Amino acid sequence: MFQDISVEELLKLQKDKQFSLIDVRSPSEFKESTIPGSYNIPVFNDEERAEIGTLYKQVSVDAAKERGLEIMSAKLPAFVKEFKQLEGNKVVFCWRGGMRSRTAATVLSLMDVHVYRIHGGIKAYRKLVVDTLNQTRLNAEALVLHGFTGTGKTAILQQLQKEGYPVLDLEGLSGHRGSIFGHIGLNSHNQKTFDSLLFEQLREIGEAPYVLFEAESKRIGKVVLPDFLIEKKEEGLAIVIDMPIEERVTQIMNDYRPAEYKDEYIQAFNRIKDRIHTPIAAEIGRHLSEDRFPEAIHLLLTHYYDPKYDHSSRHYDESKQLVVHVRSTTEGVQAVKELVNQRF
Structure with a gap:
């Protein structure tokens, strides 16, 4: 039996x-x-x-x-x-x-x-x-990746995870990239699925002395992050990834694949265009309709996402920030590895 x-x-x-x-x-x-x-x-x-x-x-x-x-x-x-x-x-x-x-x-x-x-x-x-997530208090030191949209933070974390580093890929666990365009081309997870995947990933990390994850807001798509992760984000070491805007545009093109989901991106843009200076919003709309995606992304970064990031990052303690200047996600991976090796 x-x-x-x-x-x-x-x-x-x-x-x-x-x-x-x-x-x-x-x-x-x-x-x-x-x-x-x-x-x-x-x-x-x-x-x-x-x-x-x-x-x-x-x-x-x-x-x-x-x-x-x-x-x-x-x-x-x-x-x-x-x-x-x-x-x-x-x-x-x-x-x-x-x-x-x-x-x-x-x-x-x-x-x-x-x-x-x-x-x-x-x-x-x-x-x-x-019950486990409600009682979890991470003892590991948090190394939190910050940076403008398009700096490849998720790609860096995923590569480090493949190489065995203790990583919480919160966007991967939620099935969402965390922006107005973040659900497109992905299967967004509900709270139950996110919780289960987070639980399993925490078990894999075990008693590691540190954990790497991206600085996310309280909500990613359909899911809400547990309080212990928000607390860890606030107290952790901020690793700020700085990358040239041209490389960021290329990274976004690779990650978001706008040519495959053009209509969905235009629909998503229409939900935020009123927050952008009207002539700039009109120009972005034209670029999207004419398949000039790099130009549209460049304007979105310059006039929407970068100012938003500047505003939200002002409350972080600069004494807990390390800025790394890189030209690609490959260099970003190497830079984070070097920081980890220096601290542990």
Whole structure:
């Protein structure tokens, strides 16, 4: 038979064994939020789940169970085959560790596929994540990347993360770049997904003596940062990335890919154009409509983003700032590495 495990036991398993996490909820539930790294092999699709839910509420529990058994029986061979294709031990879960995960685990056990089932399901995992984040107090020193829009701060952090440095990529975790244009071309995450990804990234960092992240506002897209990160940002060492505006324009072209999402960028610009001096806003609009994106970006930086950054950065303590002058993100990565090596 299958074995029930708690979410705390799941975290221990993740350290010691290779296994596959399988969310057996419907595709829409999986899309809304799941445990990071999970596969979705649903017991019922969205339509089937709705049908069974209606029977449960309007007819009877038995009628819902009978219909569920009928649906599940028809898909058993394909269901089991999908599980067998996954490597390592299998861990299944549903919303509360109830009927769907129990059914999946029982069927798989009968087919000699050993599985664990998470007691309490994703609801228990979500509670652990929220409780942990509410109680988190980072002991690590914060090295916080600042700088004008387009200085490649996220690219620098992502490269450092690839090389094993302790990084919190807050824009990556939120699926948003943090500006009026920040959602375009990305899959913005909701708060549940952000919290789970942050929880997992904090576990990876562990007891590192420092952590690198970008100076973000309290809200990034759809998500709100926890207070402990805002506090760390305020007290941390500010590493200000200074880069020539021409290089910043190139970086933005690479990151935002305006030619692919022209209409969406024009729509987003229309939401802020009233905040820009009217003749300049009109010129930016013309450049965007004529596919002259570098010119539009240059004007947006000069007349909108740079003044905003200057205003917001005035309250930072200059004694806690280190300015690094670079000509590319590659130089930025190297500069941050050198600062880290000097301090640790």
